[in-house]
Amino acid sequence: MDNSRDPLNDDLRDLLATYRAAVQPPAASELRIRESLQASVPDWSTPPRPADEGVLLSFASRRRQAVFFLCSAAAALALTIGLSSYLGEQRQRAQDDQQSLFQRRDAEPSQGQARVRDEGDAESNPGQAWVRDAEPSEAPGHARAATTSTPDERLDGAPLGEAPPSVDERPAHAAPPERSEGSTEGAASAERGSSRATPATPRRAAKADTASPSPRPEREEESAPLQAEEPSEGATGAASSLDLAEELRLIREAENHLRAGRDAQAIKVLNRHRRDFPAGQLEPEREASRITALCQQGLEHEASERAQVFAGRWPQSPLLPRVLRVCTTGTGL
């Protein structure tokens, strides 16, 4: 009796058997519950859907889940690789576009000069507003610029003190002889304006190569060490690629405005670039475009100051010849 391993005695077993028989469900209760369930459960007599699959298919479903997971992982991996290569390609293309863009701009003045020398006049201008600077009877550029653009737009540029400049030579660069060069630049711009809707042709690229002897390889790599505030070094490739594309878009927009003579619009776009990418990868291009815009507005003095700053900050930039030549301040190459 005290041994807990002992089974129950017969009396207790009989008692439990009687109890089990006594607690059987009454038939009436079973019927009531069945009717109630039949009324409330729509699929009373149909097995649930997973029931048809059974044990084997439960393993199969797990295998399907595993396969699905693996496929998802593979797809994600492929997408990541494809995206990164696509972004890298975009970045490369953006850099190439940028390179060709500024190569074209560098090449064009030379073409213009040659054409001016050959033809001796600039009468074939299609009538771009800023090109009127080239005409001899036009008023001095300072006065016209003061009327065509607001002071905000002109003075809203990047501060000159970004890099240690030497502004001692300011009077020398503002010398009158630049009018003649201005006319050549105007002629060049006129020629450019007449064909601005067409992309750079191979013929033009060949001319650019011959007209500007200075080599232009790896401009970004050369100027990179000088840009201590370059933010893209720590950025991810994807982000910097997207940033570069946006930068390039802004710079091209500004160039288009410049080419169409809309200096104020160009400066607005450049200001936007400066606001969005204060130390962007295309900062030299922005500055070069701004200097061009200032020149076109007739603000040669400020343009030459900025050109000097440019030369101090990016002495090896392939844009430097263009920047120094754009107003032909006498300090050009």
Added chain:
Amino acid sequence: MSARDLAGSPTCTASTGAEIRVPSLAALYRQEFAFVWRTLRYLGVPPASVEDAAQEVFIVAQRRLSSFEPARASIRSWLFGIARNTARHHHRAAKRRDPSRLGPAQEQTADPSSNPEVRIAQAEAIALVERGLAKLSPERREVFVLCEIEGLSAPAVAELLNLNVNTVYSRLARARSRFRATTARHLAQERGLHG
């Protein structure tokens, strides 16, 4: 009825989780309604509430039937889990409503048309056994009723309750001892009273 009869009952043989496919609710009800009903009684659901509780068990079962995995547990084990939760819920609800109803039930027998002597014997058995079961902890009570009343083997109970077999043996031994101590005394008293 002897222990051998119990061991050979259909309830026992059907308990080893042989169902591989998930049945429909109708089939489940047909196979397991009596087991669910008894289980609710074993676990202390008052007789007046058993019908509601049984219906609730099958409603819950119907809701969860699609997520039942036959590979992991037998349908009866799964149903026992639902019945256990339902019994606890009803127990708490009954306690809140009327604590005095927690005592041994004044049970009407299963078959009102049976012999009056049998009905008296069954009523006595219900009173005695449920008094003894009430003295057991819930864990021991589960093992005890499945082994001693439903006639399942210890491994089957271990599978049903997801327990170690040794745990089942241990709980069963303590439950037997306790049940014997309380019920045999009352049985002797009643025998003496009637004898």
